[in-house]
Amino acid sequence: MREITDAQAMSLIGEKELPEQIINSGSLVAVILTQDWCPQWLFMKKWLHQMEDEGITVYYLAYNKKEYFREFMAVKESEFQNDLIPYIRYYVNGSFVGDSNYVSRELFLSRFRAGVAL
Numbered sequence: 001m002r003e004i005t006d007a008q009a010m011s012l013i014g015e016k017e018l019p020e021q022i023i024n025s026g027s028l029v030a031v032i033l034t035q036d037w038c039p040q041w042l043f044m045k046k047w048l049h050q051m052e053d054e055g056i057t058v059y060y061l062a063y064n065k066k067e068y069f070r071e072f073m074a075v076k077e078s079e080f081q082n083d084l085i086p087y088i089r090y091y092v093n094g095s096f097v098g099d100s101n102y103v104s105r106e107l108f109l110s111r112f113r114a115g116v117a118l
Contacts (some may be wrong), residue, residue: 030108032087034087044103046107087099087101
């Protein structure tokens with residue numbers, strides 16, 4: 001599991017989309033935007049580190065601890081039209097294939113299995 005850097009987060013704020021270096025960093029990529037106190041996020045963290053073994057590259061950002069918290073949250077809520085946490089975006093071969101909020105490990109994996117062989 002990889003943390004989104006401040007530079008990557010600032011790029012998202014400016015461009016209104018995740019940087020290409022993230023979404024093209026693997027054939028299966030998940031990006032989780034959350035706040036560090038969220039109980040559902042804390043639960044997901046327990047199994048997300050295992051996703052590399054499944055061929056899924058996972059990025060995350062707990063943006064409530066950042067100086068740019070308000071700007072980041074505004075982009076997330078307006079551009080991605082989602083004000084819940086954790087918020088997950090799914091990419092396959094660099095293309096956005098869907099999003100969700102909290103999911104179990106099985107549902108997370110199923111987002112990639114639909115039409116994609118792992």
